[in-house]
Structure formats: C-alpha cells, structure tokens
Amino acid sequence: MTDILLLARTHVVTALRERVTLFWFLVFPIFLLTILALIFGRIGEESEIHFDIALVNRDVGAPADGFSARIASIFVEMSTAKESGERPLFSLHAPSLDESHDDFLAREEQALRRGELAAIVVIPEGFHEAVLATAMAPIMPDPPSFEVLMSESDVASEMAAGIIEQIIVEVDREILVQMGRFDESAAIGRAQVWVGEDAADEVRYVDFLLPGVILMGFFTNGLFGVPGAILFNRDRKVLRRYWVTALPVGRYLVGFSLGHLALCVMQFVLLYLLGRFAFGARVSFARLDAALLLVLSAVTFMAFGFLIASLARTANAGMAIANVLNMPMMFLSGLFFPTGGLPTFLAVFAAVNPVTYLVEGLRTSVGVQTASTSPILLLAVPLGWIALSAAVASRRLRWDVAR
Amino acid sequence: MTQQAVLRVTELTKHYGDVRAVDGISFSVEPATVFTLLGPNGAGKTTTLEILEGIREPDSGEIEAFGQRLRRVDRATKARMGVLLQEGNFEAHLKAKEVVALFASFFGRSVSVPEILDRVALGEKANALVKTLSGGQKQRLAVAVALVNDPELVFLDEPTTGLDPQARRNMWSIVEGLKERGKTLILTTHYMEEAQALSDWVCIMDHGKLIAEGTTRQLTADLAQNTRVEFRAESLPDVARSALEACCLGARAEDGTIVLETADLPRTMQALLEWSRKHDVPLHQLGVRQPDLEDVFLSLTGRRLRE
Numbered sequence: 001m002t003d004i005l006l007l008a009r010t011h012v013v014t015a016l017r018e019r020v021t022l023f024w025f026l027v028f029p030i031f032l033l034t035i036l037a038l039i040f041g042r043i044g045e046e047s048e049i050h051f052d053i054a055l056v057n058r059d060v061g062a063p064a065d066g067f068s069a070r071i072a073s074i075f076v077e078m079s080t081a082k083e084s085g086e087r088p089l090f091s092l093h094a095p096s097l098d099e100s101h102d103d104f105l106a107r108e109e110q111a112l113r114r115g116e117l118a119a120i121v122v123i124p125e126g127f128h129e130a131v132l133a134t135a136m137a138p139i140m141p142d143p144p145s146f147e148v149l150m151s152e153s154d155v156a157s158e159m160a161a162g163i164i165e166q167i168i169v170e171v172d173r174e175i176l177v178q179m180g181r182f183d184e185s186a187a188i189g190r191a192q193v194w195v196g197e198d199a200a201d202e203v204r205y206v207d208f209l210l211p212g213v214i215l216m217g218f219f220t221n222g223l224f225g226v227p228g229a230i231l232f233n234r235d236r237k238v239l240r241r242y243w244v245t246a247l248p249v250g251r252y253l254v255g256f257s258l259g260h261l262a263l264c265v266m267q268f269v270l271l272y273l274l275g276r277f278a279f280g281a282r283v284s285f286a287r288l289d290a291a292l293l294l295v296l297s298a299v300t301f302m303a304f305g306f307l308i309a310s311l312a313r314t315a316n317a318g319m320a321i322a323n324v325l326n327m328p329m330m331f332l333s334g335l336f337f338p339t340g341g342l343p344t345f346l347a348v349f350a351a352v353n354p355v356t357y358l359v360e361g362l363r364t365s366v367g368v369q370t371a372s373t374s375p376i377l378l379l380a381v382p383l384g385w386i387a388l389s390a391a392v393a394s395r396r397l398r399w400d401v402a403r
Numbered sequence: 404m405t406q407q408a409v410l411r412v413t414e415l416t417k418h419y420g421d422v423r424a425v426d427g428i429s430f431s432v433e434p435a436t437v438f439t440l441l442g443p444n445g446a447g448k449t450t451t452l453e454i455l456e457g458i459r460e461p462d463s464g465e466i467e468a469f470g471q472r473l474r475r476v477d478r479a480t481k482a483r484m485g486v487l488l489q490e491g492n493f494e495a496h497l498k499a500k501e502v503v504a505l506f507a508s509f510f511g512r513s514v515s516v517p518e519i520l521d522r523v524a525l526g527e528k529a530n531a532l533v534k535t536l537s538g539g540q541k542q543r544l545a546v547a548v549a550l551v552n553d554p555e556l557v558f559l560d561e562p563t564t565g566l567d568p569q570a571r572r573n574m575w576s577i578v579e580g581l582k583e584r585g586k587t588l589i590l591t592t593h594y595m596e597e598a599q600a601l602s603d604w605v606c607i608m609d610h611g612k613l614i615a616e617g618t619t620r621q622l623t624a625d626l627a628q629n630t631r632v633e634f635r636a637e638s639l640p641d642v643a644r645s646a647l648e649a650c651c652l653g654a655r656a657e658d659g660t661i662v663l664e665t666a667d668l669p670r671t672m673q674a675l676l677e678w679s680r681k682h683d684v685p686l687h688q689l690g691v692r693q694p695d696l697e698d699v700f701l702s703l704t705g706r707r708l709r710e
Contacts, residue, residue: 006505
C-alpha cells in the first residue's frame with residue numbers, strides 16, 4: 001500500500017512544485033472564476049449594461065398606490081431616460097391599451113425565445129391583496145409570487161433576472177419595514193420561470209458559474225494533466241525506471257489515479273472557498289448526488305486523459321490533441337454559458353460531449369439549473385466515455401517508448 | 404562455466420523489423436563477478452540487457468535467472484535485481500530522498516534512505532530537487548535507486564557514458580565497492596579501458612552476435628598477443644613502410660601515429676632506432692604498448708570500438 005500512496009504523493013507533489021502545472025490546474029481556474037464573477041456577477045452596477053424586459057401587471061383591480069403598482073413603477077422608473085443622458089438599465093415593453101395581456105405575453109415570449117428580450121415580469125392578479133394578507137398574518141404563510149420568465153439559453157436573461165431579484169429584495173425589505181416585520185420573513189416570493197422549463201429557484205450568476213469553473217478545473221486537469229504526466233514521463237523514460245523494478249503497471253495506475261483525484265479535491269476546495277467567501281456564492285455541494293457527480297466528473301475527465309494518451313505517439317502530440325479538444329469541449333458544454341440555440345453541427349458536438357451532461361447534472365444537483373435531460377442520460381454519457389476510454393487505453397496505451 | 408551461474412542465457416534472439424538486434428547469443432554469469440558486454444554502439448548490448456531486465460520480450464531463446472527458467476523476467480526475479488538504465492530520468496521536481504523512498508516502496512522493503520544516499524556520496528543532497536543535481540549526481544542517484552532493494556544481481560548499462568572524468572572515476576569506485584560486497588554485476592560499455600579496469604569476464608558483441616569472450620588477459624593473449632611500438636608521424640612513405648616491415652609483423656598509420664606490431668620487441672626496437680638514425684627521422688613520442696581490448700576488437704572485426 002505504501003507504494004500506491006507514495007506514487008499518489010509523487011503525482012501531487014510534482015504537480016504542485018511545477019510552476020506551469022500549478023498555474024493551469026489551480027491559478028487559472030481561480031483567475032477565471034474571479035474574472036467572470038467580477039464582470040458578470042455585478043452586472044447591475046454597470047450603467048452601460050442594458051436589457052429589454054417586458055412587464056405585465058395583471059393586478060388591475062389593485063389600488064393605484066398598492067404593492068403591484070409600486071413594483072411596476074420601479075421598473076418604469078428604471079427604464080426612464082436619465083437627465084445625465086445615461087442610458088437606462090431597462091427598455092420596458094408593456095401591452096398597449098387595446099391589446100390583451102395574453103396576446104402580449106404570447107408575443108413577448110416568442111421574443112424571449114429568440115433572444116430579443118432578457119426577461120418578462122408578470123405581476124399576477126390579486127397580488128396586492130395577497131401581499132397585504134401575508135404581511136398582516138400573525139404567522140406568515142408562504143409569500144405570494146410573481147413570475148419572471150427567462151431564457152435558459154441566454155446569459156443576458158440570467159443577468160437581467162439577477163437584477164430583478166435585487167429589486168424584489170429591496171421592495172420586500174421596504175414592505176416589511178413598513179409593517180414592522182422586517183427580518184421575520186419575506187412578504188413577496190418570486191417564481192422564476194425558465195421558458196419551456198419547470199420553475200426553478202433563484203439563480204445568481206456566481207452560483208451558476210461556480211460549478212462550471214470547478215468542472216473546468218477537473219476538465220483541464222484530466223485533459224492536459226493525465227496525458228502530460230503519462231506521456232512526458234514515458235518519453236523521458238521516467239516510467240521505464242519503474243518498469244525495471246517489482247512495481248506492476250496496475251499499482252502504478254492506482255497510485256497515479258489517486259494522486260490525480262487528490263489534485264481534483266484540492267481544486268474543488270480552493271475554488272469553493274474562493275467562490276463562497278470572495279464572491280458570496282451560496283451554492284452548496286454538501287449533497288450526496290452532488291458529491292457523486294463531482295467524483296464522476298473527475299473520473300470521466302481522467303479517463304478522457306488516458307484516451308488521449310492512448311491515441312498520441314508522443315507527449316507533444318498528446319498536448320496537441322488536448323489543445324484541439326479543449327476549447328470546443330469546454331465552451332460547447334454550458335460550463336460558462338448556456339448552449340441553447342447552437343447550429344446543428346455544434347449541437348451534435350455538445351450532445352456527445354460528456355462535459356455537457358456532467359455540468360448539467362452537477363448544476364441540477366446543487367439547484368442552480370433545471371435538468372432538461374433525463375437523469376439516466378446524464379449518467380450514461382459520462383459512463384459511456386469512461387468505458388470507451390478504458391477499453392481503448394487498455395489496448396493502445398504504451399507504457400514505454402517504442403524502439 | 405559452473406552450475407551455480409546467477410544468470411544463464413541460451414540462444415537469445417530479438418528482431419526489430421528486419422534488423423537482428425540480438426542474434427542467438429548464449430552466455431552465463433558467475434556469482435560475485437563483474438560480467439561485461441563490450442561492443443560498439445548498436446552492437447546489441449542494450450537490447451540484451453533490456454530483455455534480461457524485463458523491459459522487452461525476446462523473440463526466442465531461454466533465460467535462467469537464480470536457477471529459474473523464465474520465458475520473460477517476472478516480478479519475483481526483478482525483486483532480486485537492481486538496474487541502472489543507460490537512459491532514464493526521475494521526476495525532476497522530487498527531492499533525492501523522495502526518489503529513493505519511492506523506489507524502496509516498490510520492493511516492500513524498509514531501507515534506510517540516508518544510508519543508501521551516503522553510500523553513493525549524496526547524503527548532503529538528500530533534500531535537493533532532482534532538477535538541481537549535476538549529471539554525475541543524477542547518475543549516483545540512479546545507482547542508489549538500483550541498490551535500494553539490496554539486489555543480488557545489478558545491471559549497469561553504460562554507467563559512465565556522458566560523465567566527466569571525475570564522475571567516471573567515482574562511478575568506477577562505486578562498482579568496485581559493489582564487487583567487494585559480493586554483488587554480481589552485469590556491465591555494458593563501449594569504453595575499452597572501463598571494461599579492462601572493472602571486468603572479471605568480457606563478452607565482445609558486434610552486430611548482435613557474441614564474437615569472443617573470456618578474461619581480459621585471455622582475450623588479449625589469444626587474439627592480440629603482439630606488442631605495439633608507436634611513434635608520432637603524419638604518414639608512412641612506401642619506402643619507410645617496407646624498411647620497417649622487415650623488422651616487425653606489420654606497420655600501419657593510425658590518426659598521426661605509426662604502429663608497429665611485433666612478437667620480438669628487442670629486435671624491432673633495435674632495427675627501428677637504426678632506421679631512424681640512418682634516415683634522420685625523429686621518433687616523437689616513441690612508446691611501447693601491450694595489447695588491449697581495443698586491439699582485440701580490431702583484430703576480430705577490422706574496426707575500432709568507437710568507429
């Protein structure tokens with residue numbers, strides 16, 4: 001057992017002592033999380049950012065100074081041109097006087113699907129009365145909701161939803177302060193509706209991003225780290241020194257894999273802590289399904305690395321294959337941005353890309369995305385890649401330089 | 404050869420495509436001796452060793468190690484062997500002591516890492532990263548790794564190739580130390596002087612075949628018994644050649660040196676000095692040299708070892 005543990009330690013120690021490896025495996029994912037969270041996570045603070053949203057106030061019977069009207073007026077206010085000439089945050093679409101709410105909603109929903117609109121806010125009928133009743137009740141029941149329709153395939157939609165969420169939080173606080181019940185509970189809830197999907201809970205970009213960046217770390221580690229370590233050590237005849245000892249290849253493989261998984265654990269811990277404490281991510285991975293998906297992801301990407309190592313004749317060829325696969329596999333997977341609306345050939349690539357399923361599975365398990373794929377498929381595709389990689393590697397992977 | 408051979412090889416063959424890298428060689432290695440495979444680059448020495456080390460499988464032939472007949476060298480046999488590869492690296496970012504501890508774990512033995520590093524004079528470099536070690540230090544680390552399981556049989560494949568003279572001397576000391584401790588060593592080299600200095604038994608290989616074997620003394624006595632008289636001269640005119648050949652067995656020019664082979668040194672020297680005086684030809688760097696393994700290889704193949 002000592003040999004396996006020392007081999008695992010060797011893999012970890014050499015990765016951590018090698019500056020280039022350290023950069024790609026740990027520094028780069030941290031850097032990426034920081035950059036993306038800073039750019040997109042505080043999107044509402046940037047005055048030049050602009051979204052088209054639609055607003056439907058179905059609570060027509062409510063008083064003019066009621067909660068429904070006050071919420072609607074906030075959106076109107078935020079879509080009004082400022083005296084400074086700065087462009088307002090929102091362009092507001094509202095139904096015309098001679099148009100029914102249903103017709104308007106149907107039309108705007110199509111615009112949302114086409115990406116011409118970032119979100120649709122729907123204040124339901126009786127909303128004012130429901131808020132009032134909730135706020136006055138001795139024990140606060142579940143708060144009434146209004147709907148925010150968003151497009152799953154559009155990152156702008158998610159950003160707009162994040163801003164709308166902030167608006168609701170502020171209004172909510174104001175209502176509760178007025179009622180003397182601040183801090184007790186929420187008076188308004190919000191049903192977030194992904195167009196074409198079931199309702200999901202609130203999603204902040206950093207919560208959406210963090211599982212993606214963690215998987216990107218695992219992905220890079222597997223895609224580059226595994227063939228890099230195996231092929232460079234093979235070509236430099238580091239491995240040959242092992243094969244003239246009593247060490248069997250199988251034990252080396254176990255030690256190497258353990259070391260690789262240990263590096264993944266380190267990546268996860270660092271990125272999670274950074275996301276949580278630096279960017280306020282609230283997403284929690286303390287669930288069995290999330291933990292299993294993290295392990296499945298690390299193993300799938302490691303297997304993919306062995307597949308590349310099997311197909312490459314030299315270390316440089318291995319790195320070239322990894323480079324060719326890296327960007328398309330990462331960006332056509334939904335790691336950072338949703339992949340809806342891709343052209344057919346790219347959609348096919350995304351459909352066979354294991355990253356697509358792992359990131360969707362992980363985000364679903366931690367509650368920041370609603371699965372559009374069956375759980376069986378979410379597991380079957382990565383497991384299929386593991387089986388394929390293992391089969392190819394067991395036949396083709398050379399552990400010593402060719403004569 | 405006796406029955407107690409540590410290693411016995413019979414009709415070993417290995418092809419790479421159309422090339423017969425090892426062509427039906429047979430030999431045996433006695434315990435507590437230094438057995439040397441000598442030959443030029445490409446002679447088949449390293450392929451032979453790689454088969455015996457378990458890296459490659461032979462096409463045909465038999466291997467008997469420690470009394471066990473093997474088709475291929477197995478783990479149990481490897482556990483009793485130590486190998487210094489001709490080429491091979493360690494993880495550049497490991498410390499010397501970490502490398503030794505790692506390799507010790509492969510054999511399930513509890514060795515004292517400081518002791519083994521001291522044995523190869525690397526005690527002070529225990530915490531140094533491999534990438535910071537010099538070529539000679541890396542080679543000594545490789546020796547430490549080869550000895551980490553206290554092996555009965557040690558393979559040293561071209562142990563001094565690429566080392567400076569001082570590092571080469573250090574390596575020779577290590578080999579002599581192992582010999583004194585009763586280890587059996589199999590050495591390959593293309594340095595004639597190394598084979599001559601360290602070997603108890605020498606097998607000369609060329610084009611995948613064993614072309615001669617024996618002790619250094621036997622080989623030189625049998626195959627290159629004539630003494631060499633040498634002096635510096637750029638060329639040997641035909642007139643001079645016929646005059647000199649009259650007093651020796653043969654005369655030839657090699658790299659600015661005239662070499663006379665003789666079985667009667669006093670007669671040859673007397674004739675040479677007279678010829679020099681008579682023709683007023685100075686004999687720069689005149690010397691007498693006993694035949695060595697280089698001469699043996701030359702007499703067997705017509706080529707020098709390093710050609």
